[in-house]
Amino acid sequence: MTPRWGWLVVVASAAGMACQDIVSTPGVCPEFCPQGEIRVHDTLLTGVEPIGSYSGYLLPQEANETQIVGPGGPVEARALLVFVPFSAKYAGGDTTVKDSILQLDSLRLRLHIVRRTAGVSGMTLAFHEIPIALDSATTYGDMTPYFQDSTLLATLSVPDTLVKDTVAATFPATALRYLGGDSLQVGIGLRISSPDPAFVSLGSDSVAIATRLTRFVQVDTSTGGTRVVRSDSWGIRFKTFVADPGGLPPPTAFVAGAATGARAFIKMNLPASIVDSALVVRATLLIPSTRPILGAPGDTFLLRVLALGSDFGPKSPVADTTYSGSARVVAGSSDTVAVDITRILGLWRGNTTVPRSVVVQVEPEAASISTIELPGTGSATQAALRVTYGLPFRLPGT
Amino acid sequence: MRRSLVPVVLGLMVPAAVAAQNSVYGLMGIGFPGEPLSARARSLGGGIGAFDPTSALNPATAVGLGWTSSGRARLVVGGVAGTALRSFTAGDSTVTGLRETRFPFGIFGGTIPNTRFSFAGSFSTYAERTYDVTITGTQVLRGETVEVTDRIASDGAITDFRGAIAFRPGPGVFVGAAFHLLGGSSRLTVARTFSNPAYAPYAERSQLVFSGTGVSAGVVLLPTSAIELAASARLDGNLKTTSATRRAGTVGLPLSLSGGLRLTPAAGISLSSTAVRHSWSTAQPDLAAPTRAFDTWDIGGGVELSRPQARGLAPPIRLGMRYRQLPFSNVATQPTETVLSGGTGVSLAGGLANLDLAVERFRRSGGGATEQGWHFSLGMVMTPAGFGR
Numbered sequence A: 001m002t003p004r005w006g007w008l009v010v011v012a013s014a015a016g017m018a019c020q021d022i023v024s025t026p027g028v029c030p031e032f033c034p035q036g037e038i039r040v041h042d043t044l045l046t047g048v049e050p051i052g053s054y055s056g057y058l059l060p061q062e063a064n065e066t067q068i069v070g071p072g073g074p075v076e077a078r079a080l081l082v083f084v085p086f087s088a089k090y091a092g093g094d095t096t097v098k099d100s101i102l103q104l105d106s107l108r109l110r111l112h113i114v115r116r117t118a119g120v121s122g123m124t125l126a127f128h129e130i131p132i133a134l135d136s137a138t139t140y141g142d143m144t145p146y147f148q149d150s151t152l153l154a155t156l157s158v159p160d161t162l163v164k165d166t167v168a169a170t171f172p173a174t175a176l177r178y179l180g181g182d183s184l185q186v187g188i189g190l191r192i193s194s195p196d197p198a199f200v201s202l203g204s205d206s207v208a209i210a211t212r213l214t215r216f217v218q219v220d221t222s223t224g225g226t227r228v229v230r231s232d233s234w235g236i237r238f239k240t241f242v243a244d245p246g247g248l249p250p251p252t253a254f255v256a257g258a259a260t261g262a263r264a265f266i267k268m269n270l271p272a273s274i275v276d277s278a279l280v281v282r283a284t285l286l287i288p289s290t291r292p293i294l295g296a297p298g299d300t301f302l303l304r305v306l307a308l309g310s311d312f313g314p315k316s317p318v319a320d321t322t323y324s325g326s327a328r329v330v331a332g333s334s335d336t337v338a339v340d341i342t343r344i345l346g347l348w349r350g351n352t353t354v355p356r357s358v359v360v361q362v363e364p365e366a367a368s369i370s371t372i373e374l375p376g377t378g379s380a381t382q383a384a385l386r387v388t389y390g391l392p393f394r395l396p397g398t
Numbered sequence B: 001m002r003r004s005l006v007p008v009v010l011g012l013m014v015p016a017a018v019a020a021q022n023s024v025y026g027l028m029g030i031g032f033p034g035e036p037l038s039a040r041a042r043s044l045g046g047g048i049g050a051f052d053p054t055s056a057l058n059p060a061t062a063v064g065l066g067w068t069s070s071g072r073a074r075l076v077v078g079g080v081a082g083t084a085l086r087s088f089t090a091g092d093s094t095v096t097g098l099r100e101t102r103f104p105f106g107i108f109g110g111t112i113p114n115t116r117f118s119f120a121g122s123f124s125t126y127a128e129r130t131y132d133v134t135i136t137g138t139q140v141l142r143g144e145t146v147e148v149t150d151r152i153a154s155d156g157a158i159t160d161f162r163g164a165i166a167f168r169p170g171p172g173v174f175v176g177a178a179f180h181l182l183g184g185s186s187r188l189t190v191a192r193t194f195s196n197p198a199y200a201p202y203a204e205r206s207q208l209v210f211s212g213t214g215v216s217a218g219v220v221l222l223p224t225s226a227i228e229l230a231a232s233a234r235l236d237g238n239l240k241t242t243s244a245t246r247r248a249g250t251v252g253l254p255l256s257l258s259g260g261l262r263l264t265p266a267a268g269i270s271l272s273s274t275a276v277r278h279s280w281s282t283a284q285p286d287l288a289a290p291t292r293a294f295d296t297w298d299i300g301g302g303v304e305l306s307r308p309q310a311r312g313l314a315p316p317i318r319l320g321m322r323y324r325q326l327p328f329s330n331v332a333t334q335p336t337e338t339v340l341s342g343g344t345g346v347s348l349a350g351g352l353a354n355l356d357l358a359v360e361r362f363r364r365s366g367g368g369a370t371e372q373g374w375h376f377s378l379g380m381v382m383t384p385a386g387f388g389r
Helices: A003-017 A140-146 A342-348 B003-013 B039-043 B059-066 B280-286
Strands: A037-045 A048-054 A065-069 A077-083 A103-116 A124-129 A152-157 A165-172 A187-193 A199-203 A212-220 A227-234 A236-243 A255-257 A263-268 A279-287 A300-307 A324-330 A337-340 A357-363 A371-373 A384-394 B075-090 B093-111 B117-128 B131-141 B144-170 B173-194 B202-224 B227-236 B238-243 B246-252 B255-266 B269-278 B296-305 B317-325 B336-348 B353-366 B369-382
Touching: A037 B131, A037 B144, A037 B173, A065 A187, A065 A236, A077 A140, A124 A165, A140 A236, A152 A165, A187 A199, A279 A342, A279 B202, A300 A337, A300 A342, A324 A342, A357 A371, A384 B173, A384 B202, B039 B075, B039 B317, B039 B336, B039 B353, B039 B369, B059 B093, B059 B117, B059 B144, B059 B173, B059 B202, B059 B227, B093 B144, B117 B173, B144 B202, B173 B227, B246 B280
Parallel strands: A255 A357
Antiparallel strands: A037 A384, A048 A263, A065 A077, A065 A199, A077 A187, A077 A236, A103 A165, A103 A199, A103 A212, A124 A152, A124 A187, A212 A227, A255 A263, A255 A371, A263 A357, A279 A337, A279 A384, A300 A324, A300 A357, A324 A337, B075 B093, B075 B369, B093 B117, B117 B144, B131 B144, B144 B173, B173 B202, B202 B227, B202 B238, B227 B255, B238 B246, B255 B269, B269 B296, B296 B317, B317 B336, B336 B353, B353 B369
């Protein structure tokens, strides 16, 4: 063998032997334990400073849900729906019939209920004809005159077993006082009546489950003078819900939620020794209640806290929706709301480019009357941050 | 190289998916003490350590690297790779199938041209700090008791870099001195998980860097052709540990004294023995409770049998036995280690290279644990072509 072969053997042996896997073995303490100390501490930080509350990010007509709250709760709310104008001619797509409408028979309103008060029986939805000239400025008071017996189109009993499903009610076209002639548009208002306080939320976030109004008309067949019944269906042009201001608490500086979709901004004045140096294993934002949390009877909502990417006041963008925390809140509760924001502190660790500020919002946004109030700086109870963190491993001899 | 050795070498090269762990006794103090020995010395129970030019125990032996038996100058390089297979029982816990592979020792040396001096540079493991341990316990957080699982893992070693110089002041006398630079690092991973998923698991990774210095001196006497005597002393300063920019402790290192006797009663028979005393108790003030440091003895001896054959020597048979005390324990009992060893070697490339194999069966006990296993070493020492023969 030449010397070159010898070198090859040594190098190859060393390279091969360098490969290894490590598997952890159980420690037997204190006899056979590594020296050192893992230190995990818990502390309550009070540097949580609400800095403002703003709305207008999402309007009720843009929300995924529309809430109807019956009487007996803290606030009554009603839904207002204005549909796309009907075509003057049949538009159902059946080519075996002529499109001239001979007679309008009836209409069917289909709704998709996505949430409701559990355990309340005898819930009834009442449909009223309302004006079609609505906008985001329409108030509960503006609509009150139209929720009378004279405007009642139909009622619909919500099955007690219904949790999330589609329901429909049919009413004669003659019940609509303003439909016909020049107006081919329908406005319908919805309210709830029930033995106990209750609510329903209507979903409108996709075509398949959106609220639809179907028109049943008589038309001639294309071959002769035989009358047949056909239908065409139309969606919503505008929808919203309005709440009775009489039940709302006086406005405060720091709120999140409500029909206005308000967001509250909070600045965290946290010591760098914890945010930058420690390993945060759990961080909980504690929001004490100044009064029972406003919401529909039996309703819950998600309170979400997101880290801001920049701090520009009301137009501050969020950093990344993955850096967030949330907690489900029960309406009417007076308990302190605890939101886990561990991931947000993970974003802040060693990152000086993002502000130490968060935004608090209710989800789904602008879709319910649910409102949480944050205590202001002068309040007896203050929001706080509870942080559980690990300190650097204490080596023996240090 | 004989074809029969190829499978052995290739076999040692195959990585396996088993645990890499150093001794369970390496969890304490500064780690598990290493041995600056060649594969040949290991197969002889360390008995030849005080005389072996390819080991780094006695700086006077650097003379042997620089000159051949026929008096010609040369340059020598060598190294050892070793794999340990191990199992241990500590308390109620028995762990098997642990493996660790290291390249713990390398040396090069030769003659300083136009002088009577020889030199040697080497690296060896001063203390091994590889372990991976999982511990369970509880902690009260936010008023509730939470079960926690901690993992503390270290991968690395304290390395001894030695620069030695030696010369032969007269017939049968070698003297030498060395400077030791302690270095190396270990990657430390500390992780904790919680039984309550509300608490996020965390892991902290850091790098521990070690530094220190030491000096050593030694002598080898050859009063007759059949008797060799050796002695050396080594004094180390403090071992400093830093993590990132912060100081992470200092440990006083021991004074080490060694002596050896080697007899060659007849051609082809060599008996050798080396004893080393380390004053590890000097580290005690720097160790955190409950770790204790003990002075240690390390005594080994072996016999090497070889017989002439038509071309050179036949592969020798090496047998050895070793007893040593281990320096650290978390209880009052000092652990010990006994080793039975054997090995052989082959001369390659017309004497320009030697390949040595050593197999050791070790058993360690004390402090509430027993540990046993095998250690396989493969060593290569060679003289590059053109640098003497």
